[in-house]
Every structure is written in C-alpha cells, then in structure tokens.
Amino acid sequence: MDLQLQGKRALVTGSSGGIGEGIAKTLAKEGVAVVIHGRNEPSANRVAQEITATEGKAFVAIGDLSKDEDALSVAETALSALGGVDILVNNAGGYDQVDWMESTPSKWADMFNNDVISMVRLVQHLAPQMKELGWGRVIQISSSAGVQPYAFGPDYSAAKAAIINLSVSLAKDLAGTGITSNTISPGPIMTVGFEQLWRGYAKTKGWSDDWDEIERNVVKEVLPNPTGRVGRIEEVASLVALVASPLGGYINGANLRVDGGYVVGVN
Numbered sequence: 001m002d003l004q005l006q007g008k009r010a011l012v013t014g015s016s017g018g019i020g021e022g023i024a025k026t027l028a029k030e031g032v033a034v035v036i037h038g039r040n041e042p043s044a045n046r047v048a049q050e051i052t053a054t055e056g057k058a059f060v061a062i063g064d065l066s067k068d069e070d071a072l073s074v075a076e077t078a079l080s081a082l083g084g085v086d087i088l089v090n091n092a093g094g095y096d097q098v099d100w101m102e103s104t105p106s107k108w109a110d111m112f113n114n115d116v117i118s119m120v121r122l123v124q125h126l127a128p129q130m131k132e133l134g135w136g137r138v139i140q141i142s143s144s145a146g147v148q149p150y151a152f153g154p155d156y157s158a159a160k161a162a163i164i165n166l167s168v169s170l171a172k173d174l175a176g177t178g179i180t181s182n183t184i185s186p187g188p189i190m191t192v193g194f195e196q197l198w199r200g201y202a203k204t205k206g207w208s209d210d211w212d213e214i215e216r217n218v219v220k221e222v223l224p225n226p227t228g229r230v231g232r233i234e235e236v237a238s239l240v241a242l243v244a245s246p247l248g249g250y251i252n253g254a255n256l257r258v259d260g261g262y263v264v265g266v267n
Contacts, residue, residue, distance in 0.1 A: 003245040006031030009082040010244070011074075013065060013122065014092030016043035018191045019141065022233035023089055023240045028056035030241055035078040035085075037061045037092065065092050065118035066110075075125035084133060085126050087244045090119040090163075091141040095156055103155050111155040116162045123170065127179065136179035137244045140167045141236075144187040144259045160185070164255045171253035180252040182243050187259025188223045189231045190215075227260030 010027050014020040016038025024034045028051045036051075036058055038044040044060045051058035059081035063070035078085050093115040098107065119140055130136030145153070146160030163183060170181035188194065195211065201222075202214045215230055223230075236258050242248050243256070257263055 001247075003030050003241055003247055005241065005245050008032045008086045008244075009034075009084055010087035010089060011035045011037060011061070011078040011082075011085050011122070011126070012089040012091060013037045013074075013118075015089075016040055016047055018193065019186065019189060019233050019236055020089070020091040021047050022237040023091060023141075024058070025051060025056075026234070026237035026241050027087070027089075027244065028054075028058060030245075032087065032244075033057035033059075033082055035059045035061050035081055037063070037065075037074055037078075039064055065121060066114045068121065071118065071121035072125060075122055078126075079129065084129060086130070086133065086135060087137045087139070088122060088126050088130075089139045089141065089240060089244070090122060092118060093141070093159075095153070097153050098155075099152055100154050103153075108155045108158075111159050112162070115156070115159040116166070119163065120166070127170075127174065130179050131174075131177050134178045136174075136177070137248070138167075138170060138174075138179060138181045139240055139243055140164075140181075140183045141240075142167075142183045142185040142255070144185050144257060144263045146183075146185055147255070147257075147265065148263045167255070168253045180243075180249065182251055182253065183255040184236065184239055184243065185255055185257045185259070185263075186236045187225065187231060187257065187262035188218075189233060189236060189258075191233065194230070223262060225260035225262040229260065231258060231260055 012024040015024040015036045036044045036048045048058035061074045061077040063074040142163040143160040145157040149157030167183040
C-alpha cells in the first residue's frame with residue numbers, strides 16, 4: 001500500500017532510541033524527511049546516520065522539551081532544516097515508577113511538565129505554520145496506562161490520560177484547518193528498557209534467564225492480553241505512519257490502542 005507520504009516532513013520527538021526511533025525510521029522508509037530529536041546528541045546522530053545510510057533524509061535537533069527555550073530551539077531547527085513541518089509526532093516523555101505516597105507534588109509537576117506540557121510547547125510552535133500549509137498531522141504517543149492506570153506510578157498514568165484528553169481538544173480547535181490530532185497508546189512494547197525491567201523482575205521470581213520464557217511468563221502472570229505476547233516497536237510505528245498519511249485523514253480526535261487487547265474495554 002502506498003501511504004502517499006513521499007515528500008512529507010516530520011519532527012519525531014524522543015526519537016534517539018526506542019519507540020521514537022522506530023517511528024522515525026518507518027516514516028523515513030515511506031519517503032518522509034525526518035528530524036531526529038533527543039537530549040543525547042551521539043544517539044540522535046546514530047539514528048540519523050542509519051537513516052541517511054539507506055538513502056533517507058534525516059536531520060538532528062537536540063534539546064530538553066521540558067524547557068521553554070529548548071522547545072523553541074528544537075522547533076526552529078526542524079523548520080529550518082525541513083523548510084516546514086507537516087507531521088509532528090509528540091513521543092518524548094519520561095517514566096518514574098514510584099508509589100502513591102512516594103510521589104511528591106513536585107514529582108507530579110515534573111512529570112506533567114516532561115510528558116504533557118512538553119507536547120503543548122511544540123504544538124504551539126508548529127501548528128500555526130501547519131495552518132498556513134492547510135495540512136498537517138499531530139500525533140501524541142500516550143500509553144495504555146492513560147485509560148487503565150496502575151496502582152503504582154499514579155503521576156505517569158494521570159499524565160498519559162491528560163495527553164489523550166488534550167489530543168481531542170486540539171482536534172476540535174483545529175477543525176476545518178486540514179490538520180488532524182490523534183493519540184496512539186501502546187501497551188507493553190518490546191524495547192531495551194522493557195527487557196531490562198523484566199529481566200530484573202525475572203530474577204526475583206526465580207524464572208529462567210531465557211528471554212522467550214520471560215516474555216511468556218510476563219504475559220501470563222503480570223501483563224495478560226488476548227494476543228498472548230508483548231508488542232513490537234514496528235507495530236506501533238506502522239500505525240503512526242498510517243495516521244500520519246493522507247490516507248488517515250478521516251481519523252481525528254481518536255485514541256488508538258496498540259496493546260494486544262491489554263486494556264479491558266470496548267473502546
């Protein structure tokens with residue numbers, strides 16, 4: 001299927017590794033010129049170089065999106081490098097697994113600044129020029145925790161719920177502009193961090209150190225889903241590419257889950 005993305009331009013935040021890296025590489029394969037963003041310049045350069053090595057177009061923007069000045073710099077770098085931004089993928093964010101009584105008000109504020117307000121900053125910097133273009137895609141990456149929170153990490157789950165909410169509000173605000181706003185909410189996804197977390201957990205449970213067995217046990221005992229496995233980065237990235245494309249123009253204000261059925265619900 002031709003997603004009709006050839007020649008489009010995208011900024012993917014938090015794309016120096018993990019899910020963001022996968023999204024950027026998938027878009028680049030579809031002919032999108034991408035700006036790789038992160039706070040670690042060597043990691044961002046690596047991703048960009050791997051894209052250009054396969055004849056894709058990639059540039060780098062470094063900055064901490066929790067800071068107003070850095071967010072502006074990242075937006076300006078993207079606009080300068082690409083000549084405009086058609087697609088904004090707000091993927092950058094952090095996670096700190098703490099219990100309710102350990103999560104201080106200041107930690108809540110930091111979580112919202114890093115995971116929610118960082119997205120707001122880039123929307124406000126880039127949506128106006130999308131309006132001038134008469135076309136655009138704004139995609140927020142949230143989490144299944146946004147609709148099915150855990151007992152632990154309450155600040156994280158609440159921030160992810162806020163992301164889903166702001167996407168709907170933004171879709172309504174941008175009505176009639178040619179710009180859509182959507183959320184994609186991954187469930188458990190196989191990343192380096194995910195594997196490290198559960199290898200550590202496996203040791204406390206006396207499980208084998210064979211990863212295939214660990215994955216089966218995690219899905220069976222801790223994170224059950226009807227599909228019976230953990231998701232892969234490519235499965236998230238493929239949905240992002242569809243939503244970002246002209247073919248996804250009638251998808252707007254939606255929260256699309258990629259979780260194997262992990263979330264118990266009808267939507």
